[in-house]
Amino acid sequence: MTGRHPLDVPELRPLWSAVHDRLSTGRPVSRVRSGPLGDAGREALADLLGLDRLPGAEPTIPLAVLEAAVMDACGRPVREAVAAILGPIDDRAAERRRKAGQRDALWGWLAGHEVVTAQPVLLEWVGHLRGNGLVDGSPDRTRGLLTAALAVLAALPADGEPLPVLAARLLGDSHALDDGTRLSSLVLRALAVLYGTDMPDAAEGRRALWSRGGVADDELSATVLAVGLRPEGEGPVARISRICAGAGHPVGLTLAQLRSPGEFAGPAGPVYITENPSVLALALRRFGRHCPPLVCTSGWPSTAVIHLLRRLADDGASLRYHGDFDGEGIRIAAHVMAKTGAVPWRMAADDYRAAVPRVPPGPDPGRLTPAPWDRALVGSIAELRTAVVEEVVADLLLDDLAEYRHEWNDRLFDGARATTNASASSTSTS
Incomplete structure (x- = not known):
């Protein structure tokens, strides 16, 4: 078909616009309301439909009736005729x-x-x-x-x-x-x-x-507290940490120190992490200068905390985290694990359920969000609606540290004995 469509007349443009709009909805169409039509438009529509009287100024036309009339007039269905007159029909749905x-x-x-x-x-x-x-x-x-x-x-x-x-x-x-x-x-x-x-x-x-978020942190106010940390190396951070550990004292390291630690190599074994400083105090009271490596986040970790934990992980340490069983504690735990690669330490749903009887009724856990490491944990907290702070299970945490300390001392003893035997063998040979 070339040139102008035979049904493309000004008088019927309001009709074709209405049909084009309705068909473009992408929904089923059974009738179309057109208009307003002037006298010439009403006459043109009456001629198209074969009516014996003029329609109203805004007639509603059954699509089946219009389809038959258009087929008689040009041999094409309404959709094709309207597309030829006004352009492609959309499918807005x-x-x-x-x-x-x-x-x-x-x-x-x-x-x-x-x-x-x-x-x-x-x-x-x-x-x-x-x-x-x-x-x-x-x-x-x-x-x-x-x-x-x-x-x-x-x-x-x-x-x-x-x-x-x-x-x-x-x-x-x-x-x-x-x-x-x-x-x-x-x-x-x-x-x-x-x-x-x-x-x-x-x-x-x-x-x-x-x-x-650690952006433009004050290098001196961002600190981390640790006990039992005995890194190798002769840099200031390594030496300060060993001196404090050997004396049974905690060490407080600033972000400035951790950024320029000098020669420093962290322990290759487990490093335990707690949320609350009171657990560090209990560990020092029990183990003194024999305390295993323990780092405290003091609630939400500062940049210094994350910096140290990442450095220890890079040096081969396996990080194990414990915190409070409440909404905030779960979010802190998820943050530390996500940012450092730490794994949960007594932070499963079964650990929580076992700890709840130790707590008097009352403390509400607050706003809860999922724990990525244990899908059942937050469901258990939501069910029992009891917060369990870290200090309540401190004895269990310290028992874990005691077991690790014995293994650690045995390794140190075996290493020292191997060194002594090797020295004795060398002396005998010579």
């Missing part, structure tokens, strides 16, 4: 399904991302973002922004880098995390959810939240 599928895929990807699954409290962040919708309505632009935010979250806590330096290193743009940018707001909201605080509405609060 299919387009809505496609876009909904894209959105569902995007939020499913975010919820299943390793940064989120490692710290399930971030699912609250995902829910907030999903409720606010896409950036500029675009799944692709939103995914790009979220990918950048996840890269930043994976790198936190930072090692005290200034924010522009962190942004340049991770994102190639020193201004990418400037205050007020969408990306900065995304990351800060995730940190607020992670630490259980409100989203700050002032610049000072936003700087404080970045600081909790």
Whole structure:
């Protein structure tokens, strides 16, 4: 067919526009309402449909009737005729399904991302973002922004880098995390959810939240407390740690010291981690200068804590973590494990259930989020609604340390005996 469609007349344009719009919904269509039609349009429609009187100004026409009339007039179905007059007919329902599928895929990807699954409290962040919708309505632009935010979250806590330096290193743009940018707001909201605080509405609060994430930390105020740490090497950190361990004292190391430790090689065996300093005090009281390696996060870990634990893990230590059985304790545990590779130490659902009878009724566990290492744990806490702080099970933790201490002393004795025998054999031979 060439040239103008025979039914493409100005008087019928309102009709064809109405039909095109209804067919483009992608839904079944049984009738079409057209108009408003002028006198010429009403006459043209009466001629098309073979009516013996003029229709109203806004007639409703059964699609089957219109289909038959169009076939008689041009030998083509309504859909083809309307497409020839006004252009291709869309399928808006299919387009809505496609876009909904894209959105569902995007939020499913975010919820299943390793940064989120490692710290399930971030699912609250995902829910907030999903409720606010896409950036500029675009799944692709939103995914790009979220990918950048996840890269930043994976790198936190930072090692005290200034924010522009962190942004340049991770994102190639020193201004990418400037205050007020969408990306900065995304990351800060995730940190607020992670630490259980409100989203700050002032610049000072936003700087404080970045600081909790290890950005531009004060190298002297960020510290870590440890006992029984006997690293090898002649650097200041190694020597200070050995002196304190040998004297049965805790060692407090600053981030500044840990960044320039000198010669330092951590222990290759287990290093135990607790959430509360009181457990360290109990360990020192029981073991004194024979205390096994024990590091304390003192609640949410500072950059210094994460820095030391990562260094110990890099040197071959196996990190074992214990904390409080409550909502905050579970989130801290998930954070430490995600950031350092630590494994749970007496942090399973069975450990919690066994500990609950030790606690008088009353302490509520607060807001609960999943524990990635044990799906049953948070369900047990939600069922019993009892918080168990670390001090309640300190005797069990110390018994574990005592068992390890005996193994550790045996290895030291075997090593010393082997050295003595080798020396004696050499003397005999000579």
